[in-house]
């Protein structure tokens with residue numbers, strides 16, 4: 164059956180990719196299997212925030228908030244091209260949580276994680292030149308505080324790239340089918356979409372299958388893990404931008420939930436999210452008309468120019484794989500992660516990931532490796548806090564972007580900005596010595612060129628138009644149906660039907 168890999172990771176979402184990167188960097192041999200594309204499930208359907216989670220303070224999740232705030236600082240250093248500071252404005256009126264409570268919560272938010280480089284929170288009066296843009300005039304005051312936004316699917320990809328650079332094998336479109344313990348090791352069956360099943364042996368198995376975590380457990384013989392996940396759907400709508408400034412709003416809803424209104428992709432606003440308990444992952448893949456109504460109404464409570472449901476240009480929905488802590492209300496189920504290890508006479512460990520946030524994935528991976536360290540005494544120690552992710556190897560991102568603008572002046576500012584945002588310090592690998600747009604081949608629209616599509620296929624596991632238009636880039640949002648089709652046509656392999 165060939166070689167034995169140290170770690171077989173099931174799932175190419177943020178948690179699987181993060182664990183693969185960490186383990187490979189400690190000298191372990193790693194194989195990761197992802198049944199679809201990297202980040203094709205929850206890790207591309209988030210609110211795209213690296214945040215402490217202000218609202219979790221109300222649920223007394225101080226440990227989660229503290230760790231998430233600390234991670235915000237770490238991740239800003241590791242991937243400045245994918246993670247950017249974002250100011251949030253919280254409008255206030257008498258019907259909401261009292262001012263003193265918000266002020267205290269924000270003070271805690273500023274200090275709980277230790278030293279921060281982002282601006283601290285402050286109260287503001289409206290009207291304000293910048294911070295009340297688009298708001299109804301009856302809102303007279305509020306607060307501003309800091310968090311960060313992230314390109315969630317590219318952050319996942321960056322972790323997979325780093326894992327590969329350190330020797331890991333990343334197999335996309337390859338399903339994990341089953342595993343059993345044989346002579347103190349795991350024997351697993353995996354099936355690539357394009358070929359027959361194969362078997363491989365691993366010393367340890369990591370179940371990072373996200374919403375499918377329990378389904379994967381059912382395919383693993385002899386495990387004694389009885390914990391469960393709560394599947395809670397969250398949806399977002401995208402509308403043309405609702406104000407001209409760069410900040411986001413955090414809006415308090417009468418049901419005590421908060422809804423984010425986030426500037427998105429220059430021309431749009433992202434509004435989310437919802438909390439809807441679902442029975443299966445499949446039930447959670449589409450937004451319902453009620454959720455659209457809820458999100459539009461939540462925004463309209465605050466916006467001067469009301470949105471209509473017909474303003475919605477795009478939507479997405481994803482399922483949170485939350486650890487089942489017994490809470491009755493889906494909004495109150497813990498967002499913290501829980502890791503469980505099962506082993507057989509101290510051999511063939513199975514590590515299972517429940518819950519987690521994009522924000523805390525690196526800490527989760529470190530904790531996972533800590534739990535596995537007795538099984539791999541040769542592995543080296545924690546390292547991921549101090550090495551930039553691929554593309555993030557720049558000291559000062561704004562200075563780097565300016566250099567790129569100068570070097571590629573003939574390609575146009577917006578175009579260069581898009582490529583630099585996606586690829587960071589790897590942008591020259593995409594653009595080469597191009598001096599004029601024509602040197603990059605066909606232009607599909609929205610700054611996506613033939614050269615970049617070829618790069619995404621060769622270097623980043625992209626295969627389909629969806630991989631390219633919605634996960635490796637967000638160009639799909641800016642393109643017409645005809646332009647989408649042109650990309651699909653370009654990627655179609657000989658003999659493949661339309």
Ligand SMILES: Cc1cc2nc3c(=O)[nH]c(=O)nc-3n(C[C@H](O)[C@H](O)[C@H](O)COP(=O)(O)OP(=O)(O)OC[C@H]3O[C@@H](n4cnc5c(N)ncnc54)[C@H](O)[C@@H]3O)c2cc1C
Pocket residue numbers: 173174175176177178179196197198199200201202203204205206207208209210211212213214337338339340371372373374375379395396397398436437481482483484516518519520521522523
């Ligand atoms: C609406 C919403 C908003 C959110 N907002 C935020 C936010 O702003 N900030 C934040 O920090 N977090 C946020 N989160 C949480 C965060 O997105 C998730 O915790 C995180 O993405 C989970 O990652 P994962 O790797 O565990 O799961 P996933 O990303 O779902 O990855 C699991 C992968 O396993 C694969 N898989 C499953 N079964 C198999 C198999 N048999 N063989 C091979 N592969 C398999 C799947 O295809 C999938 O790609 C949000 C979540 C939701 C739903």
